[in-house]
Amino acid sequence: MRSKARFLLGRLAILISASLVIVSCSSETDGVPQASSPAGVPGDSSSQAPQGSRYPVESPLDVSPFLDDPCSLVSPGLLDSLGFSSGEGREKTVDNDDVAALAGPYCGWLGEDEGNLTVGIQSGNTQRGTGGLEGIRALHEQGRFKFWEEASISGYPSAYYGLNDYRAQGDCSIVVGVAEDMTFSVSADFYYDNPENACEIAQEVAGGVIQNLRGVN
């Protein structure tokens, strides 16, 4: 039961995410190719920022120390206070997870009573030259995210997003631009009984991640 469930759902996620990457390769388009950063390394963000970005980042934060250890993005104290076991983060990196190989590293925690928390770094988009909140906004404009509500977390541009607005069902996701070509995301899901908690937790964790990133920058 366990392996088959994982095979089914994991494989579907991989297939779809791979399709999302392939989609623009199916036709030729005139243009000038742009160099991307080395695998998962943001490098000098200011020099790679898309021109005319709607989401300028005044003090870029380097996420590279966490690319191999995404579970450390959130402090154990914060996790414990929110009902997650800090020592039980499920780390997904380019080395052990196919979705992470396309999207970037991420880490998930299961709530003790309810809920699920996932924190990820979208370094895959950065590698493809479409990183940053501007790139995620482009997905919204292409129709992928029907729900898009811009916000600011600790002075960094961010947006609540979703394939649809699932907040009333206890699901809430936020993506934060920490450099003009780099984002991290926080998703709090499965808060059936207390749906209002989902966005509060997502916002609090996003603030905690920024605090952590500032600590190493």
Next chain:
Amino acid sequence: MSEESWFDTVAREAAEGTSATDAVNAVMPGGLAAMGAAKAAADTAVRLGAAGSWSFDKEEIEAVIADWKQLEEQLREDRGSFQQAALVSPPSEDSPSQSFIRSLTDGLSALRDSNTSMHKYVKDFIDKLEEAKSAIGQADEAGAGAFNGADINEV
């Protein structure tokens, strides 16, 4: 129930709407073969009041509950993968066709809805199994009570 591959099940649900039962059955080894046997037994246990009997004891039902809890955790874990997959962008600023984007977005939405539906089904079933386990425990206690001296004296 006729054999149907998981792909066919998901594709059909995307077109016709999600059936949680089918979705869960689709990920069971051999459909309702192995886990289905336990499920059928569990269903019997859940219907204690109506049927008046069940086919496995407390230890067995605890093992079944553990399996279903494991599946529940995996469904929550899978949501994290979906969330990350949804943020994957195309490799350039080329604008893909709207119809293709729409079909991919629909696929992601169907995957998310299927995951939610399966999770609710599994969570609800775990609750029923827990109730059945509790009922078994109470039945055991009542049975043990019938053999103690106090009850005999009362009779």
